[in-house]
Amino acid sequence: MQWRIEEWRQEDLADLCRIWNRVVEDGVAFPQTGPLTEETGREFFAAQSFTGVARDDQGRVRGLYILHPNNVGRCGHIANASYAVDADARGLGAGEALVSHCLTTARQLGFRIMQFNAVVATNAPVLALYKKLGFIQLGIIPGGFHAKDGRWLDIIPHYKNLMEDGDEG
Numbered sequence: 001m002q003w004r005i006e007e008w009r010q011e012d013l014a015d016l017c018r019i020w021n022r023v024v025e026d027g028v029a030f031p032q033t034g035p036l037t038e039e040t041g042r043e044f045f046a047a048q049s050f051t052g053v054a055r056d057d058q059g060r061v062r063g064l065y066i067l068h069p070n071n072v073g074r075c076g077h078i079a080n081a082s083y084a085v086d087a088d089a090r091g092l093g094a095g096e097a098l099v100s101h102c103l104t105t106a107r108q109l110g111f112r113i114m115q116f117n118a119v120v121a122t123n124a125p126v127l128a129l130y131k132k133l134g135f136i137q138l139g140i141i142p143g144g145f146h147a148k149d150g151r152w153l154d155i156i157p158h159y160k161n162l163m164e165d166g167d168e169g
Helices: 011-025 038-046 093-106 124-132
Strands: 005-007 050-055 061-069 078-085 115-120 141-146 150-162
Touching: 005 093, 005 115, 011 050, 011 061, 011 078, 011 124, 050 093, 061 093, 078 093, 093 124, 115 124, 115 141
Parallel strands: 078 115
Antiparallel strands: 005 050, 050 061, 061 078, 115 150, 141 150
16 A cells, blocks of 8 residues: 655544544553544644644545654754554554654654654554664653553653764754
């Protein structure tokens, strides 16, 4: 499948909220506990440094990412991102396309490092993808994620130097 990644548009809002809310409702990946409404979703996606949309061969929205600073001031060069893919589109390469596009966009926006604070240790496909793309695991935080079903799951922070090509400028 060929994925087209582009900046979100207002007409994508319902799909973005539906995909995002499904991950939140599943309760095994995102820290958020409540769903986005059309109003809160519009504000949320617009407030990001970049919100990317994955479109399939038919132009349907099948996934998304949000990109923003992980911190401020002297640590404002570190980016953070979150990714969500439609349940029936998982395993088809949308996640890798989204992460790859996000890394390029982060570089273009001047970020030097990508850091993921809370990768849930039970999310094997994501862990494999981040390893494939050169992310480094920073350790394990035992019980750092409270899953919807009440379990306390470990999280594994990750980072990637976006200046890998040696350009430290």
